Structure formats: structure tokens, C-alpha cells
Amino acid sequence: MIVAKQKPFEEIVDMVKDADKLLIVGCNECVTVCEAGGKKEVGILASALRMYFANQGREVQIDERTLERQCDHEYLEEIRDIADTYDAILSLACGVGVQFMAEKYHSQFVYPGVNTCFLGATEERGVWTERCQACGSCILAVTGGICPVSRCAKRILNGPCGGSTKGKCEINKEVDCAWQLIVDRLKALDRFSDYEKITPLKDWSTDRAGGPRKVVREDVKL
Template structure:
């Protein structure tokens, strides 16, 4: 999923300072799963903003709504009727959702209420960790299912570096050495000889090196 974290309240308050009627929009997808911008977080933020504004003596009206997906035009269309009653939109979706809103509703300011972080997986309740950088040319098939691009602090494709100590990365004891994990997997799978193959320099064009990326499925595209 795409993970996110709420921005500091102070920053959000600053964005919406000039506006009275706010449409606060959550998203039911990734940000709901990582507890950053779903229905509940919308409620929490609305309540917090309400109180902060009351305290500062300025009026605010907050309409709360959570869309099925903010990154799809069909769902973004749903709020046509609500937009008229708002001076600004505050989105708790990832950056994709915020932009979808901004592109569709050109006349109204749209602000992000979360910081979009990374593509990750849930390690345990309440803990999410980065797993993919969307390099566009997946290596997992040859690295034992562990990604060196997203999980090695130096993106080494022929690791581990000299800083790997007892399975941990030199940058922090909280970070596993990706190459230790890869090596353990290759051993478990009986594929250790594969380690000796030199992985060639990566072609970053697929990873954003050639500008914004797009996927077009001819059979589906209209």
C-alpha cells in the first residue's frame, strides 16, 4: 500500500487559515489501512481543527466525507455537489488523490493533510515499513524475494557493504541488512551460486529516470 502520516496540525491550520468552509476528504484505500486518512482520521482531524479554530476565535465549518478512492476520477466526481459549499478542500489521501482533486476542481484550493511516505507493508499492528520504490524493473525474482533497491540504504545491487553487522544495517540497529536477508533466502532456497552473478548497472529509465511514467493498456484505454 501507499503509506502516509498526518502532517503537523500547525501546518494544516496555516494552510486553511484564510478559509471558513472546509471540505475535509478522506480516502477509503491505502491511507485507511495505514490509519492516516480514513474515515476515523477525518473525524479526528475535523475535531482537532474545530477546537483549534474555536480557540483562536475564528469560525470554521467542516464538511467531512470519505471517498472510496481519491485517485480515480469516478469517485472524485461524487463531490461535485459538495464543492460548491466549500472555500477550500483538505485532502487526507496520498499525493495521487490530492492531485486528482486539484486537476478536477480547478477553481478551489486543495491542500494535503498528510505526508505521503512510501510503498510499504505492514510489519505488525501499527508498524509499516518500506518495501518497494517502484523502480519499474522488478528484481525480486533474482534476489530471493527481498528488494535491495528499497531495503538497502545504499541500494546496492551487489551487496552487502562493509557495514553489515549481525544482520543489521550500519545506519541503524532497527534496520535489517537487506543483503543478509537476501543471502539467508538464497541459502534456504539452495540458490547460493546465484550470488556470484554480477548484477549490471540498473537502467533507471523505468524507475523515473526518463521523466514521469505512464502505463497505457491499449485494450482498456478509452
């Protein structure tokens, strides 16, 4: 999922301070799971903003709405009738949702309420870690299911580097060396021979190096 973290309250206030009528829109998908922008976080932020503006002596109408997704036309259409009645929209979706909202309601100020961090997994409640960088050319088949692109600080494809010490990375003693994990896993799978294979230069054109990406599937298009 996409992992996000709510922006500091002061930053949010600074963005929406001129609005007299504000709509806070949450998203029921990834940001709900990482507790950054779901229905509950919308309620908490709305309550905090209502108290903040009341304390400033300002009467600001703050409404709450949470959509199934903000990265699909059909769900964004659900606020078509009301979007224009607000001075600003504060979206707690990831950067995708915020942009799609802004594209759809282009005459409206759409502000981001979260910082979108990475593609990751829930290690435990309250702990999320990166697992994928969406490089567009997956090599997990030869690395024992552990991604050196997202989990190695240097993104090296034939590791480990000299900075690997006792299974930890030189950037931080708490960060696992991805290549140590790969070696351990390949050994456990009895596929250590895969480690001997030299991975050739990766085609990074499918990564961000090739510019904004697009997937078009003629077979599923309507």
C-alpha cells in the first residue's frame, strides 16, 4: 500500500487559514490502513481545526467526507454537487488522490493534508516500512523475494557492498542489509547458486528515469 503521514497541524492550518467553508476529504484505502487519512483521521482533524478556528474567534464551517478511493473517477464524482460550495478542499489521500481531485475540480483549491512517504507494509500496528519503489521491472524472482532496489540504500543489484556489517547497513545499525537478507534467504531456499549469477545492468527507463509513466491496456479498455 501507499504509506503516508499526516502533515504537522501548523502546516495544515497555514494552508487552509483563509477558508470560511472547508471540506476535509478522506480516502478509505491505503491512508486508512496507515492511519493517516481515513474517516477517523478526517474526524480528528476536523475537530481540531474547528477548535482552533473557534479559539481564534473565527466561524469556519468544516465538513467531513470520506470516499472509497480518491484515485478513481467514479468515487471522486460523489462530491461533484458539493465541491464548488466550499472555499477549499483538504484531501487526506496520498499524492495521487490529491492530484486527481485537483484535476477533477480544477477551479477549486485542493490542499494535501498528508505527506506521501513510500510503498510499504505494516510491520506491526504503528510501524510501516518500505518494500517497493515501483521501478517497473521486478527482479524479486532472482533475489529470493527481497528487493535490493527498495531495501538497499545503494540500490545495488550485485551485493552486498563493503558497508555491510553483521547483517546491518552502514547508513544505520538498525537497518538490515538487504543483500545479507537475500543471501540468507537464498541459502534457506537451497537456491544459493542464484547468488552466483551476475545481474546485468538494469534498464532504468521503466523507473522514474524514463519520466512520468503510464500503463495502457487495450485489452481491458472500454
